[in-house]
Amino acid sequence: MRMRSLIAVLALLLSTFVQAVAQSGGTPLKVAIAGDAPPYVINNATSGLEVDIVREALPGYSLEFVQMGFAETAPALEQGKVQAAVNVMKKNDGLFYSDKMISFANYAITKASDKMKVGSIADLAGKKVITWQGAPMDLGPEFEKMYGPNGTQRQNIVQAPTAPDLVAQFWKMKDVVAVVDMELFKYFSNRMGHKMDQVDLFQIFPLMTDFRVGFREQKVRDDFNRGLAELCRTGRYKELLKKYNVVQKQDICN
Missing domain, CATH: 3.40.190.10 (Periplasmic binding protein-like II)
Incomplete structure (x- = not known):
């Protein structure tokens, strides 16, 4: 029972x-x-x-x-x-x-007014770069060698915690290169009152990540x-x- x-x-x-x-x-x-x-x-x-x-x-x-x-x-x-x-x-x-x-279609993005030229990942050397947290480990060995934990350009990278932070900081800084997906960058830039004709896009990464x-x-x-x-x-x-x-x-x- x-x-x-x-x-x-x-x-x-x-x-x-x-x-x-x-x-x-x-x-x-x-x-x-x-x-x-x-x-x-x-x-x-x-x-x-x-x-x-x-x-x-x-x-x-x-x-x-x-x-x-x-x-x-x-x-x-x-x-x-x-x-x-x-x-x-x-x-x-x-x-x-x-x-x-x-x-994601990641590009190197600069302000047109800064008149910067970026033809390769190596061209980022000496430039201030802003990207997402963890990007040095996501964008291939050459980028990691420059911006990873022991990278030669580690002092020149800013890793933003969120997408809005990344885009907002880009527009506030001078002579900076944003490394980010183009669609995401475009969305937040438009919301912040900026247009894509204000920037130059450089395809230095593989077509898609x-x-x-x-x-x-x-x-x-x-x-x-x-x-x-x-x-x-x-x-x-x-x-x-x-x-x-x-x-x-x-x-x-x-």
């Missing part, structure tokens, strides 16, 4: 759990993502290109986006504070990294990869690019 009662209680608890998960939209998943940076992350991570890609690639999960600084997302994943992190680079650290999730989503569990990573592949197969990924007016010469589906 006691065994039957115990089984009944366990069955009730299991039913309650399943019902709660179903009502929440799926398995709970806490995801680290950067602060608002339209068109990629908008309105406290309730919309935006990155938010929509991750959400639509994981339809069986109930996502809770946790916003933080550029340099905080990967450590939050490593420390187990979240179960996933958007926009990270693949590392050999025992975690599970997705296929390429999104590409690719980022992934990191996960603590292999199954969730595999589910995400399958969902991402489906977004590409159906053309939905390109629809999302169009929805947020992100124009790319190539994307992760090409």
Whole structure:
């Protein structure tokens, strides 16, 4: 009799759990993502290109986006504070990294009035550079050699914690080079009253810089990869690019 009662209680608890998960939209998943940076992350991570890609690639999960600084997302994943992190680079650290999730068109950007010329990464030497936190590790070995922890130009780099900070500081500083995604730069510059005809763009980095989503569990990573592949197969990924007016010469589906 006691065994039957115990089984009944366990069955009730299991039913309650399943019902709660179903009502929440799926398995709970806490995801680290950067602060608002339209068109990629908008309105406290309730919309935006990155938010929509991750959400639509994981339809069986109930996502809770946790916003933080550029340099905080990967450590939050490593420390187990979240179960996933958007926009990270693949590392050999025992975690599970997705296929390429999104590409950014990073440029060296200067004020036209400063009349600066930047034809290569090497041309940044001696110039003040402002970029995102962690960029020295994201933009390739040559940039890292110059601006990484032991870089020869380390004293000349400013790493902004958020996208609005990066763009705002660029417009306040003289003779500075912003290294940032063009769409993000354009959005915040327009909001701050500046136009793109006030700047010069130099394509000194690879056409696109690719980022992934990191996960603590292999199954969730595999589910995400399958969902991402489906977004590409159906053309939905390109629809999302169009929805947020992100124009790319190539994307992760090409």
